[in-house]
Amino acid sequence: MAKYGFIGTGNMAQAMIKGLLAQGVVPSDIAVASPTTAAKLAQAWGVQALSAQQVIQASDLTVLAFLPNQLADVTANLVFEDQLVVSVLAGVSVDQLVTATGSHQVVRTLPNVNVAINQGVTAFATTTLTVANQAIFHDFSTQLGTAIAVPEAQFAAFSAIAGSGPAYVFKFIAALAKAGVANGLADDLATTIATQTVLGSAQMLAASGQSAQVMQDTVASPGGSTRAGLDDFDQQGFDAVVAHAIRATVEHKHA
Template identity: 60%
Template structure:
């Protein structure tokens, strides 16, 4: 069986590991290495904690999932032996990765947190991989959701509309739920109602041949209450507010 090795066990690593386990990847085929938390994660999930070099030796794919500023310190004494290496280190380019780990088999990935439920959206850019490594990479990300190969210079945009966007969706849900609670529902009930509505609406769009704008128009009858709400969104420049937040996200990632 394919073995996946995680150097680092932060939030994104845990999200990916949980997604793999939900897809029936055996805990013994998931290897982890971290000075402080690998043993604890092994006790919790049954994955295998190993020293970093031993993890590399036993893995078919190595996932770099520590803090970006730790790249040189962690990798300087390691031999990656031309293993395929996937990095989820924010802001670290393919060139920088190649300089640090001395291998040509590199994938730079930008997943969002929904990989934990196998509903992730991931951007990928990579060096030219040998065919066997290409298959390992495709298999790994297909287990966790959908992936899109995009140019590396578009990663900041992708990060804003996919990586950061779950937080913005949660904020929208929270705002809707608070409005429902202000009008008499309990906050817990309003949150449950809004959450299910968002799930259903997203699935409707995903399974439709219509655009989001067209579906808005189908729900909002002319002169009806939904149209009144959409008109108010427009008067409040809702689209501009979202665009402004996305630009702020992109600008911050370039600091």
């Protein structure tokens, strides 16, 4: 089994570690380093807390999971040689990672929080990896969900849909539940119904091989109540609202 290391153990690293543990990676095969949280995770989850340099040495793949503006400081005194480095640092390019680490075995990734339940979608861009490192990264990333090679120029768009997307789906679920309450359902019940409906619909769509547009038409019979609702969404400019919010997200990430 490959050994995985994390330098930085905040929200994203913890989501990834949870996902790996849920897939049966043994805690002692995961090494972590950070000023304070790493020791707590070692106690709580049984992973190994080490210094950052020890993490690199103990791991087949080292994840950089601190804040992007810490890259130069954190890597300044670390020796990576040609270690496989996987970065989750938003906005930090493959070239910048090579410069900072000195490794030529580098993967820039953009995971989303759903990696914690092995349902993440992760964009990645790499240097030319050895065959062995390709296999190590493939095993690592597929344990966390789906990994997709994406040109670096498209990372900002990917981030708006996949990174911020979970928050937007939660917003839709909240709106759906609120509308249920406005129409007489109890709060908890409305939330359960809305959540399960979104979960089941996404699974149905993924299994169907059809487009989301076709699936809408499948559910909405002509002249029926669902069609009336879909027509109302269109009249209210639902697609334009979503497109506007995504644009705001992409432009913010570029700011």
